[in-house]
Amino acid sequence: MRFISTRAEGGEWFSASDAILKGLAPDGGLFMPESIPCLPDSFTLERGAWYAMYQALIPYFEGDELEGDLEEICRSAFSFPVPFHSEGGKDTLELYFGPTAAFKDFGARFLAFSMEKLLEKRNEDLTILVATSGDTGGAVASAFHGRNHLAVKVLFPKGRVAERQRMQLTGWDGNVSSYEVDGSFDDCQRMVKEAFMDPDLKGLSSANSINLGRLLPQMAYYVYASSIYQLKYGEEAVFVIPSGNVGNATGAYWAKAMGAPIKRIVLACNANRPITDYLETGKYEPRPSLKTLANAMDVGAPSNIERLFAMFPDIEAFRDNVSAYSVTDDEIRKTIKEVYDESGYVICPHTACGERVRRDHVAEPYSVVVSTAHPAKFNDIVEPLIGREIAIPKNLYEIMHKTPSSVEIPADYHLLFS
């Protein structure tokens, strides 16, 4: 299996392992499979979620140096359940049973275990730099904690992340260090960029959501979940996916192209409208992000959009395959309350975007809203709406009770290495 850049006109290609270690293609594009493979004949649901996901990943690692390690990587990375909340066909896929209670655990963990194996084989070490304003940093820190040959430096803006998020960024020791930067999130990102450009610093890498190693597992859980759903209801589901950088949704498009039983894919966006406006006007215009209640989707220039454009190159093809709707903060609040009042089910603000879109725009009786995070992560928004406290799930509780440790530094990247 070969991977090419979204920007390359043919020619250069890469193995999955090279793509995972590089992150970004040398021409600045994103890695795509040369052609999307079919599900292997050996695909089975009989050995549980992690095994089904492993089967879905096999064709992408054919002939790769990780081919023989893939089963072990999947068993280690996907070590938590992937359940549905069932409502007679209008179901919700709960992707939040990983260590940091959001779907990013799948990608971050697969990437961490894959990199560890590759570095072990090559006898090399890497330091991962992450600038974070919240969720990503916690998932990456947790996934890479304790992995050999890897160190992580997490940078976050002092005083600007929620207390529960701060705990997830600072509750680590060993190979994970966290830095509270006296500055903004943009300062943190600038420090990471400057470090990457410093010729004296070697062995640095990133764990961005555009990394192939984070995207492939997101394809794999759609293969698993759509197959389980079809087995249960005898129908293909419409998948409604809360989206920001559209990495999660890109995984679903790859799964569908492999033959997974997905009827169609609908993106649920917050007030950030680059994709909804593109569908309406035919002109794609990235822009600065707007702050919303679904803050992990506050993206004005989605980094994975290049992969969707590679699959659906013109506006007609895009419209044939992509639906997207935008949800306001008022609608997010209304939906969290509506769902709770109807059934007692509690959802996070991102999931609420998905549920709103299903209720207003999906006519089909068989659908799945993808729940991207546990509502307890967003207790300050959700609890006042439902009028009660949300119990903290075991996975979050464990992280929140680690001893915090972080270093406060001014916004100068040299201090990360002193």
Ligand SMILES: *Cc1c(COP(=O)(O)O)cnc(C)c1O
């Ligand atoms: C990252 C994130 C999203 C957005 O996912 P993308 O892949 O960027 O589209 C949605 N919800 C939550 C909780 C997230 O952490």
